[in-house]
Amino acid sequence: MPYVSHQEKDATKKPMYQQLYEAIKTEIENNRLVSGSKLLSIRQMAQEWQVSRNTVEAAYHQLLDEGYVKSKEKSGYYVEDLLADGWAKDVTLEVVKHSARLVNEPDDVVAPARYDFVYGKVDGNVFPLKQWRACMEEAMQFELDRTEAYGEYQGESLLREALVTYVYQARGIRCGVEQIFIGSGTQQLLSLLCQTVFRDKSVVAMEDPGYDQVRHVFHSHEMSVLPIQLDKDGIRLDQLMASKADIAYVTPSHQYPYGMVMSIVRRLQLIAWANETGAYLIEDDYDGEFRYGTKPIPALKALDNNERIIYFGTASKVLLPSLRISYMILPQSLVTQYQEIWKKYLQTAPRVIQYALALFLQKGEWTRHIRRMRNLYAKKHRILLQTLTKTMGEQIEIIGSEAGLHILIRIHTTYTEDELIQRARKQDCQVYSIKQYYQHGGQRKNSETSEYPVLLLGFGAIPIEEITPGIEALYKAWWGSESYTSEPS
Numbered sequence: 001m002p003y004v005s006h007q008e009k010d011a012t013k014k015p016m017y018q019q020l021y022e023a024i025k026t027e028i029e030n031n032r033l034v035s036g037s038k039l040l041s042i043r044q045m046a047q048e049w050q051v052s053r054n055t056v057e058a059a060y061h062q063l064l065d066e067g068y069v070k071s072k073e074k075s076g077y078y079v080e081d082l083l084a085d086g087w088a089k090d091v092t093l094e095v096v097k098h099s100a101r102l103v104n105e106p107d108d109v110v111a112p113a114r115y116d117f118v119y120g121k122v123d124g125n126v127f128p129l130k131q132w133r134a135c136m137e138e139a140m141q142f143e144l145d146r147t148e149a150y151g152e153y154q155g156e157s158l159l160r161e162a163l164v165t166y167v168y169q170a171r172g173i174r175c176g177v178e179q180i181f182i183g184s185g186t187q188q189l190l191s192l193l194c195q196t197v198f199r200d201k202s203v204v205a206m207e208d209p210g211y212d213q214v215r216h217v218f219h220s221h222e223m224s225v226l227p228i229q230l231d232k233d234g235i236r237l238d239q240l241m242a243s244k245a246d247i248a249y250v251t252p253s254h255q256y257p258y259g260m261v262m263s264i265v266r267r268l269q270l271i272a273w274a275n276e277t278g279a280y281l282i283e284d285d286y287d288g289e290f291r292y293g294t295k296p297i298p299a300l301k302a303l304d305n306n307e308r309i310i311y312f313g314t315a316s317k318v319l320l321p322s323l324r325i326s327y328m329i330l331p332q333s334l335v336t337q338y339q340e341i342w343k344k345y346l347q348t349a350p351r352v353i354q355y356a357l358a359l360f361l362q363k364g365e366w367t368r369h370i371r372r373m374r375n376l377y378a379k380k381h382r383i384l385l386q387t388l389t390k391t392m393g394e395q396i397e398i399i400g401s402e403a404g405l406h407i408l409i410r411i412h413t414t415y416t417e418d419e420l421i422q423r424a425r426k427q428d429c430q431v432y433s434i435k436q437y438y439q440h441g442g443q444r445k446n447s448e449t450s451e452y453p454v455l456l457l458g459f460g461a462i463p464i465e466e467i468t469p470g471i472e473a474l475y476k477a478w479w480g481s482e483s484y485t486s487e488p489s
């Protein structure tokens with residue numbers, strides 16, 4: 001194929017996949033890449049452009065979506081004949097250009113760094129596409145065969161049935177199908193609770209630092225959110241007891257973002273607090289499936305003996321965040337009390353996706369996928385910790401590394417957090433602040449924090465081979481030396 005050189009990478013802040021997509025598109029439109037010619041393989045193009053395979057895949061998919069190229073199974077991507085039948089002959093390339101512009105992101109989007117320790121994304125390279133496609137096809141057929149339009153307000157019973165088995169086997173939770181409520185995201189389900197169950201409850205205690213997206217929901221329902229500090233076991237009980245809260249939101253399996261796993265003593269104390277005060281505990285079990293070194297521990301909800309715990313689970317970490325499928329498990333008493341009101345709200349998660357996910361669970365693909373992801377993430381986690389220890393040693397502390405898809409590091413330095421992030425960025429490396437997780441912004445000093453800045457490194461999405469060079473780039477950014485074998489300045 002004619003050469004699409006990485007020299008053509010522009011210095012704008014466009015995402016790299018977009019630069020690649022545009023470079024190839026221009027070649028096609030100017031007839032330098034003629035119809036029928038084969039694009040470089042994803043691997044070759046990634047090497048040529050010095051980008052990840054994900055980036056090339058994203059560019060190729062966009063070209064595919066817009067009809068510039070077609071894919072031939074087991075062969076590769078080929079340039080389409082833009083004026084052949086199937087393409088309206090009077091569709092001018094101007095129109096093509098216009099539609100391409102519509103799907104592009106704005107120019108001021110900052111290009112992702114080469115080494116992006118992003119949190120919230122998963123590793124798409126190992127997504128079980130074939131198995132998911134088969135489930136989607138079956139689900140689509142089922143959907144077309146059905147006559148009623150919207151599906152069950154609580155979510156498809158097939159999915160809820162599959163989840164009943166899964167949460168028992170994986171998280172030790174016993175519940176009935178009627179207690180499960182599917183929705184299109186944790187925020188959406190929580191909003192529904194705020195509009196109904198929590199209407200007469202106004203004070204919510206939240207871990208501080210804690211998950212900001214949940215805090216937004218409480219705030220937008222005009223609830224008063226009380227920040228509760230953490231100690232090594234999780235949310236501090238003395239502060240919680242003094243808070244007079246009606247609700248407490250916690251992340252016991254892997255505190256977000258600090259990462260501690262709540263001790264069994266603290267779990268029992270929390271439940272006792274809820275039983276005594278009549279408060280509700282919201283357990284957000286967003287990444288409980290991924291633990292390193294030890295088996296997943298049962299959920300807090302598994303210990304609920306008095307209907308005080310509302311459990312949240314999600315497909316976002318195990319499978320894909322873009323599916324937008326989350327679920328909550330409610331105490332039976334709430335189901336009985338609020339069912340009639342909830343029936344008035346239509347289900348928000350697409351039925352076809354729910355159905356496909358139910359099949360995915362039924363066929364054992366979900367469990368198989370978790371096993372594979374656990375291995376992959378454990379490998380990434382090991383490389384990340386080993387490289388951090390080898391390069392930065394005593395100069396950092398690693399925090400919350402027993403579970404999940406991110407860690408924190410406390411850096412013993414005189415640089416500020418912003419300076420550390422900027423210096424990393426100059427080495428084409430992105431690490432993240434945890435400021436937004438504190439209710440009052442910025443990092444407060446408590447028993448779990450100190451004066452030194454703390455940054456977040458996600459490892460779910462970063463390609464495994466980029467972890468070590470990424471950490472070396474960080475070392476260079478923060479201690480100014482090419483080699484970590486030399487004494488840092």
Ligand SMILES: Cc1ncc(COP(=O)(O)O)c(C=O)c1O
Binds near residue numbers: 120211251315316
């Ligand atoms: C603490 C926490 N809870 C829940 C979620 C999942 O939210 P959702 O189910 O809306 O994808 C995430 C995702 O990153 C998270 O970090």
